[in-house]
Amino acid sequence: xxxxxxxxxxxxxxxxxxxxxxxxxxxxxxxxxxxxxxxxxxxxxxxxxxxxxxxxxxxxxxxxxxxxxxxxxxxxxxxxxxxxxxxxxxxxxxxxxxxxxxxxxxxxxxxxxxxxxxxxxxxxxxxxxxxxxxxxxxxxxxxxxxxxxxxxxxxxxxxxxxxxxxxxxxxxxxxxxxxxxxxxxxxx
Amino acid sequence: xxxxxxxxxxxxxxxxxxxxxxxxxxxxxxxxxxxxxxxxxxxxxxxxxxxxxxxxxxxxxxxxxxxxxxxxxxxxxxxxxxxxxxxxxxxxxxxxxxxxxxxxxxxxxxxxxxxxxxxxxxxxxxxxxxxxxxxxxxxxxxxxxxxxxxxxxxxxxxxxxxxxxxxxxxxxxxxxxxxxxxxxxxxx
DNA sequence: GGGATCATGTAACAGGTTACATGATTCA
DNA sequence: TGAATCATGTAACCTGTTACATGATCCC
Numbered sequence: 001x002x003x004x005x006x007x008x009x010x011x012x013x014x015x016x017x018x019x020x021x022x023x024x025x026x027x028x029x030x031x032x033x034x035x036x037x038x039x040x041x042x043x044x045x046x047x048x049x050x051x052x053x054x055x056x057x058x059x060x061x062x063x064x065x066x067x068x069x070x071x072x073x074x075x076x077x078x079x080x081x082x083x084x085x086x087x088x089x090x091x092x093x094x095x096x097x098x099x100x101x102x103x104x105x106x107x108x109x110x111x112x113x114x115x116x117x118x119x120x121x122x123x124x125x126x127x128x129x130x131x132x133x134x135x136x137x138x139x140x141x142x143x144x145x146x147x148x149x150x151x152x153x154x155x156x157x158x159x160x161x162x163x164x165x166x167x168x169x170x171x172x173x174x175x176x177x178x179x180x181x182x183x184x185x186x187x188x
Numbered sequence: 189x190x191x192x193x194x195x196x197x198x199x200x201x202x203x204x205x206x207x208x209x210x211x212x213x214x215x216x217x218x219x220x221x222x223x224x225x226x227x228x229x230x231x232x233x234x235x236x237x238x239x240x241x242x243x244x245x246x247x248x249x250x251x252x253x254x255x256x257x258x259x260x261x262x263x264x265x266x267x268x269x270x271x272x273x274x275x276x277x278x279x280x281x282x283x284x285x286x287x288x289x290x291x292x293x294x295x296x297x298x299x300x301x302x303x304x305x306x307x308x309x310x311x312x313x314x315x316x317x318x319x320x321x322x323x324x325x326x327x328x329x330x331x332x333x334x335x336x337x338x339x340x341x342x343x344x345x346x347x348x349x350x351x352x353x354x355x356x357x358x359x360x361x362x363x364x365x366x367x368x369x370x371x372x373x374x375x376x
Numbered sequence: 377g378g379g380a381t382c383a384t385g386t387a388a389c390a391g392g393t394t395a396c397a398t399g400a401t402t403c404a
Numbered sequence: 405t406g407a408a409t410c411a412t413g414t415a416a417c418c419t420g421t422t423a424c425a426t427g428a429t430c431c432c
Binding site for chain 2: 035037040041100102103107110111114115153156157159160161163164166167168170171173174175177178181182185
């Protein structure tokens, strides 16, 4: 899920100002509110954030160091584990499968890829563009054949299916054009 | 939710071949599988379908007539109530608020509007287009101002927010062009 | 008799939303 | 002293997915 990977990303970036993969709930929550850039794409209420932290701890991608002493109110500091770091890298290297996931999950990937490693961001954009291109070709094929997934159907049915495919194609093409703009904005 | 309104729509259309607002689970389920046009947009497993029927019954938009006699295996026939019919009309007259809802909820509305009342479908398309136009204007304004929702942020932050707004604008414009094509395909 | 189809569900789980609960510390 | 902020959660509820349970009837 994008929310959990965003938490891994924030820890990798700079949990609390030291670049050491450390961070705690309240501090991470700040990135998901107000005028923060991530919040333009992904909202995360405190309740869900703490829920995700527990789950990430359970699967071993982050680890709790026990309640931090010397801090009042007591805060629970987490650190990114090697497993968490490699999971983040895997996720950042993988484009999203569906066009509708670009609006949320891909933008989150792009946000972290640009900050952690600009070369990786360029690769991610190129791979996402490839995938969208293939989807575009498949949709064009279906539209050309008047393909409804199986057989005929009424005229009205075929007109509706044409509208559905036409919309998907238009959204996919808009995404491809955007990916191109994003690539060329990053390079020069 | 789109799934529940789709059930109301199927009952209004022709629950089981009589145009009388009657229908039962197994029969409705057929519309959400295989090569059915609705299934290209909305999938509904039997479990969820029966769940929705119970809920629609609870809120009074459909009513169960008691297990139908004379049918074996026994089927539970539901009929659309006046409240359900007016809820369906309300929903069909209302465009969706966000661009991402066009892919699913708007397509479902369009499917039923075209079948129940082509004039209503034309009105729906026009109103959705209006709404998208306004969104487009607002996004253009934000992009022009370099608006990030509050104050400045780093250069990298502003570049990212620019990408986010650019993507939304592109998707909204693709939707507007599609709505135009859908309108002119319906008229002549 | 037995497999396909008709017909209605339940159970278990995964994930999200909203609102509230709890209590310490800081600072005007 | 009391409001804002720091800090961590719980509870209740809704949505959705997958898989399975149950049993009748039709037709070969």
